[in-house]
Amino acid sequence: MHLIPIITAMLVMSACAAKPTTVNKSFVYENFLGEGRPEFRATTQNLELRNSPVSESSISQVAPISDSKALPFDKVVTKTIEAGNIKVSGDVFVKTRSFGEIEKLTAEAYYDESIAWEDRTINADDKPTLLMWLSEGNCLIKIKQTVDEISDCPTESAGLWVLLNQPKTETWIEARINESKGWVKVDGQQVKEVSRNF
Numbered sequence: 001m002h003l004i005p006i007i008t009a010m011l012v013m014s015a016c017a018a019k020p021t022t023v024n025k026s027f028v029y030e031n032f033l034g035e036g037r038p039e040f041r042a043t044t045q046n047l048e049l050r051n052s053p054v055s056e057s058s059i060s061q062v063a064p065i066s067d068s069k070a071l072p073f074d075k076v077v078t079k080t081i082e083a084g085n086i087k088v089s090g091d092v093f094v095k096t097r098s099f100g101e102i103e104k105l106t107a108e109a110y111y112d113e114s115i116a117w118e119d120r121t122i123n124a125d126d127k128p129t130l131l132m133w134l135s136e137g138n139c140l141i142k143i144k145q146t147v148d149e150i151s152d153c154p155t156e157s158a159g160l161w162v163l164l165n166q167p168k169t170e171t172w173i174e175a176r177i178n179e180s181k182g183w184v185k186v187d188g189q190q191v192k193e194v195s196r197n198f
Helices: 003-018
Strands: 027-029 037-042 046-050 059-064 073-082 084-088 092-098 118-122 129-133 139-143 146-151 161-163 168-177 180-185 191-197
Touching: 027 129, 027 139, 046 168, 059 168, 059 180, 073 129, 168 191
Parallel strands: none
Antiparallel strands: 027 073, 037 191, 046 059, 046 180, 073 168, 084 129, 084 161, 092 118, 092 146, 129 139, 139 146, 168 180
């Protein structure tokens, strides 16, 4: 009997049992990123509109595009598909405001002036991850279980704060085309951002 293959298989099975597969939900910010209001245009003559801002959502309508004008839209959502990993090797002093333990940040909550800014120290035990960049150097991060905005988000803070990878995000708009309305991803395949209005 060959013991080595049997022992190896048992170790692999044990490791798989000890580390179950988990699925993390995307973090959602109900707004666009950056400064100014974006302008979008269709890159196809027939726009597939979905019931909700997810790729697996069913197509509710296919709307024909007759011109190259800017697309009217009612809502925007930006989703974090993969957070940026941050290595913290010491105390980093930042100014933050906390939105609590949330999976979705509404535009109303973001602009709520009653959520005060506070001085805070972040260290390795906080396990921060970068959710997305905002505007004017600010960013949204997750500190343990809470979502916070950092003013002047540090990039390389004297080697104490190192961003290991950029976060991956995607943007969806709820477009209005004549009598049709639905969600479409801004990825260049059907819709692209062409400018910003300030």
